[in-house]
Structure formats: structure tokens, C-alpha cells
Amino acid sequence: MANVKVSVLKNGPLKVDGPIELVQDGASLPVQGATVFLCRCGASGKKPFCDGAHARIGFKDEPSVTDV
Secondary structure (H helix, E strand, C coil), X not given: CCCCEEEECCCXXXXXXXXXXXXXXXXXXXXXXXEEEEXXXXXXXXXXXXXXXXXXXXXXXXXXXXXX
């Protein structure tokens, strides 16, 4: 199996490195390249992909276990 790494970017999207199949409502979505950025803020106009809306709306992470 190929290696896939998912990174939570501070106050930003999920960064997914590695080959993935992205499925929404039972249909495969085209994934360009080996790295994709997925929206966490809910404001992207290109969901499920990030379009930078998190920066425009001032999205902030919830505190995580590593922040305690």
C-alpha cells in the first residue's frame, strides 16, 4: 500500500500527501498531483478542496491535545 500522510495545517486546511481516491456522494473526484488541500473551515467555494477562504474569514483552529 502506498504511503499517505495527512497533516493538519494550523488555522488552515488538511494537507494530504500521497496517492488517494477522493469520493463524494459515491462519485470519484479528480485529484491533481500527489498533494491536495482539503477545506476545514467550511467556507471554500471549491469544497471539498481548499481555496484559501480560511485566511479571508479568519478561521482559527480549535485547541488540540498538543496545545494543552
